[in-house]
Amino acid sequence: MAVPIDLKQDAPQGRASPAESGRAHERLIIGGGTLIALLLLWEGFARSGLIDPLFISSPTRVAQTGWGLLQDSDFWNDLGVSGTEFLFGYGMAVAVAIPLGLAIGLSRRLQYMLSPFVDTLNAVPRVTLLPLIVIWSGIGIWSKVVVVFLGAVIPILINTQSGVKACEARFIQVARSFSASRFKIFSSIILPGTVPFVFTGLKYGAGRALLGVVVGELYASTAGIGHMIAAAGNTLQTDVVFFGVLIFMLAGLVTVALLDRCEQQFERWRPDVH
Amino acid sequence: MCTERNVYLRHERAIRGTVMVLLFLVAWEGLARGWWADALRPLLGEPAERLQLKPIFISSPTLVAASAFRMFFVTGEIWRDLAWSSLGYGLGLALAIAIGIPLGLAAGWYRRFAYAIDPILSALNATPQVAFLPLIVVWVGTGLSARVLIIVLLAVLPIAINARAAVRTTDPRLIRVAASFGARDWRLFLTIILPSAVPFLLAALRIAIGRGMIGVVVGEVYGSAAGIGAMINQAGSRFQTDKVFVGVLTILAAGMILVEIVQRIERRVEAWRPQVEV
Numbered sequence: 001m002a003v004p005i006d007l008k009q010d011a012p013q014g015r016a017s018p019a020e021s022g023r024a025h026e027r028l029i030i031g032g033g034t035l036i037a038l039l040l041l042w043e044g045f046a047r048s049g050l051i052d053p054l055f056i057s058s059p060t061r062v063a064q065t066g067w068g069l070l071q072d073s074d075f076w077n078d079l080g081v082s083g084t085e086f087l088f089g090y091g092m093a094v095a096v097a098i099p100l101g102l103a104i105g106l107s108r109r110l111q112y113m114l115s116p117f118v119d120t121l122n123a124v125p126r127v128t129l130l131p132l133i134v135i136w137s138g139i140g141i142w143s144k145v146v147v148v149f150l151g152a153v154i155p156i157l158i159n160t161q162s163g164v165k166a167c168e169a170r171f172i173q174v175a176r177s178f179s180a181s182r183f184k185i186f187s188s189i190i191l192p193g194t195v196p197f198v199f200t201g202l203k204y205g206a207g208r209a210l211l212g213v214v215v216g217e218l219y220a221s222t223a224g225i226g227h228m229i230a231a232a233g234n235t236l237q238t239d240v241v242f243f244g245v246l247i248f249m250l251a252g253l254v255t256v257a258l259l260d261r262c263e264q265q266f267e268r269w270r271p272d273v274h
Numbered sequence: 275m276c277t278e279r280n281v282y283l284r285h286e287r288a289i290r291g292t293v294m295v296l297l298f299l300v301a302w303e304g305l306a307r308g309w310w311a312d313a314l315r316p317l318l319g320e321p322a323e324r325l326q327l328k329p330i331f332i333s334s335p336t337l338v339a340a341s342a343f344r345m346f347f348v349t350g351e352i353w354r355d356l357a358w359s360s361l362g363y364g365l366g367l368a369l370a371i372a373i374g375i376p377l378g379l380a381a382g383w384y385r386r387f388a389y390a391i392d393p394i395l396s397a398l399n400a401t402p403q404v405a406f407l408p409l410i411v412v413w414v415g416t417g418l419s420a421r422v423l424i425i426v427l428l429a430v431l432p433i434a435i436n437a438r439a440a441v442r443t444t445d446p447r448l449i450r451v452a453a454s455f456g457a458r459d460w461r462l463f464l465t466i467i468l469p470s471a472v473p474f475l476l477a478a479l480r481i482a483i484g485r486g487m488i489g490v491v492v493g494e495v496y497g498s499a500a501g502i503g504a505m506i507n508q509a510g511s512r513f514q515t516d517k518v519f520v521g522v523l524t525i526l527a528a529g530m531i532l533v534e535i536v537q538r539i540e541r542r543v544e545a546w547r548p549q550v551e552v
Contacts, residue, residue, distance in 0.1 A: 030389035038394075055412060112290035117298070123533070124526040125488040128503075131510020131518050135331060211402040215492050218407060219507075226405070233408025241412070245405045252400030 057238040062246070065239035075228070079247070082213050082224040085141055086251075089148025090209045096149075097156035097205070098198060104157070105164025106190070118157060126150040126208075127215045134220050144216035144224070151212040152205035159204070163197025164190055192269075199263040206255045210248060299335045306334035333515040341516035342523070352505070352524065359490050359501040362418055366425025367486050374430040374482075375475060378437025379467070388438065395434065403427045404492050416496045425489035429482035436478030440471035476540045483532045487525055 039059045045051050046058030053061065069075040104111045104118075130147060137143045171189045180188075217226025225244050232240035282289065304310045308326035315322045329337060345352040381388040381395075403424070410423050448466050457465075494503030502521050509517035 026386070027389045027392075030386055031393045034390040035393055109286075109290060112287045113294045116291045116295050120526065123484075123529050124522060125484065125491060125529075127488055128491045128506060128522045128525055130491075131506055132515060132522075135510060135513060135515065207400075207402070211404060211488070214402045214405045215488075215495075218404070218492070219495055229405060229408050233412055236412060238409065238412060241408050245401065245409070248405045249397055249401040252402065253397070256400060 053238075054236055055238060057242050061239045062242045065237075066243040066246070069240070069243060078223055078225050078228045081141060082217065082226065085144040085148055085216070085224065086209055086213050088141075089145040089212065090152050090206065092145070093149045093152035093156060093205060093209065094202070097153045097201070098160050101157040101160025101198075101201075102164060102191075102194070105161040105194075106186070111161070118154065121150070122154050122158060126154070127212065130216060130219050139220040139222060144213060144221065147216040148209045148212035151208035155204040155208060156198070156201040159197045159201025160194055163194030166197065167193045195263070195266050199259060199266075203256055203259050206259065207252065210252055210255070214248060302332070303334045303336060306332055306337070330513045330515060333519055337516040338519040338523070342520045345517070345520055352502075352520070355500050355502050355505045356524065358499075359494070359503065362421040362493065362501070363425060363486055363490050365418075366422045366489060367429055367482060369422065370426045370429035370433055370482060370486070371479070373426070374433030374478075375437050377430075378434035378439075379441055379463075379471070381434070382438040382441025383463075383467070395431065398427075399431050399435065403431070404488070407492065407496070411496055416498065420496070421489065421493035421498065421501075424493040425486045428485040428489045432481040432485060433475070433478045436474045436481075437471065440474035441467055443474075444470050472543050473540065476536055476543070480533055480536050483529060483536065487529050491525070 042056070043058050043060060046053040046056055046061070100114075104114055126147065129150065130143075133143045133146045133150075137146055167190050171193075172185055175185045175189055213224070214226045214229075217224040218230050221227040221230075225247055229241050229244035232238075232244065301310075305325065305327050306329045311322045311324075311326035314325060333341075377391070381391055406427060407420075407424055410420050410427075414420050414423060444467050448470075449462060452462050452466055490501070491503040491506065494501045495507060498504040502524055506518050506521035509515075509521065
């Protein structure tokens, strides 16, 4: 199931000792160095003509093309279309998945009734449904919204549900024995307990949503960054393709960073365990 | 006296699940055959027509079943697609494992190597990897190698990242004990790190199976001659919705079988571990 992928696990936290800050520098130098070396290597291959730049482009070409695209209104239109698809689909997924996940987590019977559907949808890559979705809602923006929604809704739902299930039973027993109302138990024990799970689901869902945008637009579309990439690939404009991939990469990184921020805000009340 | 109730309670999960699935299938069949439109016409009049949808849009459970029977057993056309897709899928997954596990283990073991590849791994992980597909097509064409490459790209990251995490979470006490008895690196690796990494690697494999399935479908969007994904796409553009459903269900079944196999292996591999009673 959703495994939160966290590469920053050994980043120094809090007050860093000299050794730790040395490590942080080392991390930065080695990481940055490798990246720069790779970019130089790429540029070198393209400039020396060992590999035709038509196929692999080069960092400077990508940068130039990118700069040009940023001044192009078509590009901003594409970006707007893709962004709308992502925000609509993801927003709907969040609005449906969190309440439904809480309900399924709280009610065993509801879980019995809905789990066959959730499990089935979880086991099949939702992009396989794309041809059907295109038949149902055309090649415009809505087919992408539906794919994004379907991609994101399942991981958020499943994580929210398991967040409720993972709730500390002792806390609920204590609250019950102090005769807390069901609403009080829900709002002060269950809901805060699910936050980390929900955010794991949200991050995973964001990845799925972006995937939906790309695949949906590669498959059938009239505008969007994925459309731009596909069209550029067909005409061998590798610079444009690389710039589009870069946009998607940035979108992924920014979304995850924003969600991390939000999670920290929500988790501020937690006592520090260090 | 209460036995009926007990039977219900014992099988509540199965009963409720089955009832919901049956209801869903009946509702679907009814939409396609116009049962609901016919039943509600006296009540609603004209608007009831909306409850009948054309089978070419939504197909129906019986149409899908008939179509599946025909494709699997009468014409047998799906076997060729299945074989073609499996070839790409198998190669892609095998390559992803062959690259991902050593890469992840090395990144977990050598701190500096991890520093070097972490930025690249996290950037690739944040990108929807299918965006690379047009590039891959430019580089290697639309044949088998394009599909294998996109599957590798999709499946390799969870494997590498989990392998890296597996080494990181190895019990340091075990390593220290072994090291103080003079064990060499490769011996540490074989007897401590690898066995404790196995659950992580199998979990990664389960994720990779699902990711790879995306690759099968997406990789065949671009003019593949055969394969389940190509079959789905062609059927979709000809409004053969029942065939699309058969393809989706085939992929679903294949994914479930593969995950089940991995879970079996997980249980077998974990059998040596002493059960810890908390």
